[in-house]
Amino acid sequence: MDITFRPGACYSIAVIFLTAIITKVIVRRIVAPRPEKGSLQPPIASGVSLVAALPTILTKGLHPVLHDLHAKLGSVFTINLFGLKKVTLLVGPEVTSHFFQAKNSELCHPDMYKFTIPIFGKGVIFDVDFETRNRQIRFAIDAMKPTQLRSKVDYMVHEVQDYFSKWEQEGIIDLKHEMAEVLMLIASRCLLGKEVREKMFEEVSVLINDLCKNGMHFISLFFPYIPIPAHRQRDKARARLGNIFHEIVRSRKISGQVEDDVLQKLIDSKCMEDGRSMTESEITGLLISLLFAGQHASSSAASWAGACLISHEKYLAAAVEEQQKIIGKHGQDVVVDYNILLEMGTLHSCIKEAIRMHSPSAMVMRHVKKSFTVQTREGYSYEIPQGHTVATSIVVGNQLPHIYKDPHVYDPYRFGPGREEDKAGGKFAFTSFGGGRHACFGEEYSYMQIKVIWSFLLRNFELKMISPFPEEEIDKFIPGPKGRVMVSYKRRLLVST
Numbered sequence: 447m448d449i450t451f452r453p454g455a456c457y458s459i460a461v462i463f464l465t466a467i468i469t470k471v472i473v474r475r476i477v478a479p480r481p482e483k484g485s486l487q488p489p490i491a492s493g494v495s496l497v498a499a500l501p502t503i504l505t506k507g508l509h510p511v512l513h514d515l516h517a518k519l520g521s522v523f524t525i526n527l528f529g530l531k532k533v534t535l536l537v538g539p540e541v542t543s544h545f546f547q548a549k550n551s552e553l554c555h556p557d558m559y560k561f562t563i564p565i566f567g568k569g570v571i572f573d574v575d576f577e578t579r580n581r582q583i584r585f586a587i588d589a590m591k592p593t594q595l596r597s598k599v600d601y602m603v604h605e606v607q608d609y610f611s612k613w614e615q616e617g618i619i620d621l622k623h624e625m626a627e628v629l630m631l632i633a634s635r636c637l638l639g640k641e642v643r644e645k646m647f648e649e650v651s652v653l654i655n656d657l658c659k660n661g662m663h664f665i666s667l668f669f670p671y672i673p674i675p676a677h678r679q680r681d682k683a684r685a686r687l688g689n690i691f692h693e694i695v696r697s698r699k700i701s702g703q704v705e706d707d708v709l710q711k712l713i714d715s716k717c718m719e720d721g722r723s724m725t726e727s728e729i730t731g732l733l734i735s736l737l738f739a740g741q742h743a744s745s746s747a748a749s750w751a752g753a754c755l756i757s758h759e760k761y762l763a764a765a766v767e768e769q770q771k772i773i774g775k776h777g778q779d780v781v782v783d784y785n786i787l788l789e790m791g792t793l794h795s796c797i798k799e800a801i802r803m804h805s806p807s808a809m810v811m812r813h814v815k816k817s818f819t820v821q822t823r824e825g826y827s828y829e830i831p832q833g834h835t836v837a838t839s840i841v842v843g844n845q846l847p848h849i850y851k852d853p854h855v856y857d858p859y860r861f862g863p864g865r866e867e868d869k870a871g872g873k874f875a876f877t878s879f880g881g882g883r884h885a886c887f888g889e890e891y892s893y894m895q896i897k898v899i900w901s902f903l904l905r906n907f908e909l910k911m912i913s914p915f916p917e918e919e920i921d922k923f924i925p926g927p928k929g930r931v932m933v934s935y936k937r938r939l940l941v942s943t
């Protein structure tokens with residue numbers, strides 16, 4: 447046995463011990479005690495407590511600290527950042543209904559979201575007033591309506607078959623990489639259209655990756671225009687993408703060419719109030735915002751869904767058996783369509799459970815324009831004053847033990863008949879896709895594509911995880927599995943039971 451003295455290792459152990467002790471002390475001592483019932487001010491965790499918790503935040507992320515604060519202070523508490531900013535956390539369905547449902551005149555997206563302007567472009571989403579933004583979002587919601595999306599399953603199936611036909615008889619892959627690639631192919635076909643998919647897929651994928659990667663640095667949140675190399679790269683990619691999409695829109699308009707994709711829906715949409723169509727700049731900005739909102743989140747969700755399934759034999763067997771039954775019912779050669787996807791209840795629950803435990807969206811925030819009151823399940827009533835920033839931690843909210851039995855256990859059957867823990871927990875008990883006024887309208891599209899991918903993989907491959915179960919990325923806005931997720935595969939042909 448190697449018993450060599452290693453100062454580095456001792457130092458690390460000491461830091462970990464100290465961090466654990468400090469975090470416990472902070473949570474016990476520095477935070478203010480829970481106020482008496484009837485008091486209107488939420489309990490406060492001081493900025494000092496966060497500074498002291500910095501080692502935990504840096505090594506494990508913000509959410510373990512929020513979990514601790516929630517356990518100690520309850521479902522509503524304010525973090526006071528040295529008097530510079532007050533962020534009030536609301537956790538759980540009992541206190542988040544106003545958060546999700548309030549009008550924009552009462553709660554709006556905070557200024558911080560303006561970091562997206564150089565990414566989405568001028569004149570769209572966070573660069574315009576509420577009314578215009580709502581109108582633009584309505585255009586996008588219309589283009590992404592579930593009824594519009596049903597016909598896209600065909601394209602998804604085609605892309606998935608084509609992509610995985612390149613895998614050998616057996617081999618080893620990085621799941622994260624494969625999910626990102628195949629989802630980009632699906633997005634380019636279903637959202638961006640034939641021109642991009644057939645003629646410029648490589649260039650557009652690189653540009654979108656450049657745009658998102660270079661526009662999402664921590665510093666971009668506070669100084670989105672500071673002239674650093676990453677921002678210059680971001681602006682270059684945005685300008686080129688702008689030219690490409692403008693050109694496609696113009697050429698479709700001039701030639702009268704009509705395609706079956708989201709881009710076409712945006713070109714054809716008319717505003718209900720004044721009957722006007724969207725400008726080319728608006729269409730470009732909206733397309734980029736859809737990609738930005740959807741691509742990383744879907745890729746993270748598809749990777750977690752796979753990692754969870756492959757690592758849990760019981761549920762993997764159940765999902766495979768479901769595919770066998772579907773093959774038995776429809777025949778080996780029937781191509782999966784929208785209605786067949788609806789029959790994949792077990793697979794759906796397996797994906798949803800992965801997204802509950804590893805939400806790609808960790809937290810959402812709003813700026814309080816009009817103060818409001820919340821009532822906790824313990825009977826405390828708190829007023830959240832105008833000027834505060836309010837946030838809800840999706841990660842903590844999705845793991846509340848009074849809603850989810852053994853919340854840290856992967857148990858897809860919790861969503862099944864007789865349990866339905868998310869529904870029993872209340873309207874905002876499962877918030878991985880947000881909820882209410884700004885609920886994600888890409889939810890159905892995301893499930894569709896992830897189900898197409900995973901039903902295909904289950905039918906055609908035996909899969910085994912060969913790297914340890916991944917940890918969460920803690921340094922990303924949209925966290926996915928950390929590092930590479932290595933999986934071995936072997937071709938098979940699943941037959942009906």
Ligand code: HEM
Binds near residue numbers: 737739810
């Ligand atoms: C697993 C994948 C996804 C997850 C976990 C996810 C999560 C979320 C969440 C939590 C919100 C609410 C944000 C808030 O309240 O501030 C949201 C909103 C939104 N999502 Fe998604 N999303 C996913 C996929 C997609 C896709 C594929 C698209 C589009 C193609 C999309 C487009 C949007 C848009 C545009 C909004 C803003 C809606 C508004 O402000 O009214 N998302 N998403």
